[in-house]
Amino acid sequence: MRVQRTDSQKPEWEKIWGSMEDSVRERDVYFIMDEIKMDYLLPLLPNAGRTLEVGCGAAHLSCFLAARGYKTVGLDYSSKALLVAQHNYLLTNVEGSWLVGDGYQLPFSSDTFDVVLSAGLLEHFANPIPLLSEMVRVLRPRGIFYADIVPKKFSLLRALDGLRLKKSTLYEASWKKKTIITFLRKVGLQNVTVFPAGVFPPLWVPIIARLSLYRVLHARMTDLFKPLILKLDRTQIAEYLGFYYFCQAVKGGAT
Numbered sequence: 001m002r003v004q005r006t007d008s009q010k011p012e013w014e015k016i017w018g019s020m021e022d023s024v025r026e027r028d029v030y031f032i033m034d035e036i037k038m039d040y041l042l043p044l045l046p047n048a049g050r051t052l053e054v055g056c057g058a059a060h061l062s063c064f065l066a067a068r069g070y071k072t073v074g075l076d077y078s079s080k081a082l083l084v085a086q087h088n089y090l091l092t093n094v095e096g097s098w099l100v101g102d103g104y105q106l107p108f109s110s111d112t113f114d115v116v117l118s119a120g121l122l123e124h125f126a127n128p129i130p131l132l133s134e135m136v137r138v139l140r141p142r143g144i145f146y147a148d149i150v151p152k153k154f155s156l157l158r159a160l161d162g163l164r165l166k167k168s169t170l171y172e173a174s175w176k177k178k179t180i181i182t183f184l185r186k187v188g189l190q191n192v193t194v195f196p197a198g199v200f201p202p203l204w205v206p207i208i209a210r211l212s213l214y215r216v217l218h219a220r221m222t223d224l225f226k227p228l229i230l231k232l233d234r235t236q237i238a239e240y241l242g243f244y245y246f247c248q249a250v251k252g253g254a255t
């Protein structure tokens with residue numbers, strides 16, 4: 001089946017990554033968030049294997065996985081994003097591979113990867129089914145699917161973002177847990193787990209947000225409140241105030 005699609009968001013992603021100074025070494029709230037995602041995810045993964053991150057951007061999660069011995073592949077349609085990803089691999093002192101490619105037509109045979117993941121990708125598509133189907137196609141039977149989804153919704157972390165002048169034109173879907181579960185089941189995934197998470201303190205606070213000292217303080221605050229943040233994950237409070245949905249599932253079929 002031919003997939004109807006447009007690349008209208010690609011120039012904006014190229015612009016974002018072209019001006020991005022990203023470092024996996026900086027222990028900011030996003031680093032802490034990735035640590036938490038990994039703590040949830042690692043017990044569900046095989047001990048070793050090949051992973052594919054679609055729309056990898058700076059490839060933060062792939063860096064974490066590579067550091068734990070997984071053979072990681074990062075794919076993004078922005079070549080500028082992949083430069084940031086390579087820089088992060090160098091900083092983390094890990095090896096992996098990456099390629100410029102389109103999530104709608106992944107350049108891999110079916111049933112190739114032990115783990116297929118995406119972080120902050122799917123919410124940028126009004127209809128994520130074609131992308132999800134491709135991700136599931138290249139996942140081996142009984143392989144692990146993981147995605148975190150950051151829909152357009154209120155969250156404590158972004159509560160004061162509206163006061164910022166800078167606006168993104170990137171599309172963000174406003175899905176709830178139930179809709180996400182429906183999508184994942186529709187592409188044949190089984191044992192689907194989706195929960196709201198990430199009740200982090202507000203990041204963008206007027207005036208002091210520009211100070212790098214605030215980012216350091218924010219990370220300290222996040223570390224301080226981490227036990228509470230973890231307790232709120234999966235609850236109704238996270239549904240209303242959380243930043244993202246943790247989504248995990250298994251591909252059907254025999255190994």
Ligand SMILES: C[S@@+](CC[C@H](N)C(=O)[O-])C[C@H]1O[C@@H](n2cnc3c(N)ncnc32)[C@H](O)[C@@H]1O
Pocket residue numbers: 013014054055056057058059060061075076077078081101102103104118119120121124
């Ligand atoms: C929010 S960013 C992901 C950030 C990433 N998880 C990280 O840790 O930096 C979404 C990424 O998806 C990529 N992307 C969007 N549509 C895509 C497509 N159709 N194929 C491949 N990559 C795509 C964008 O270029 C962007 O880098």
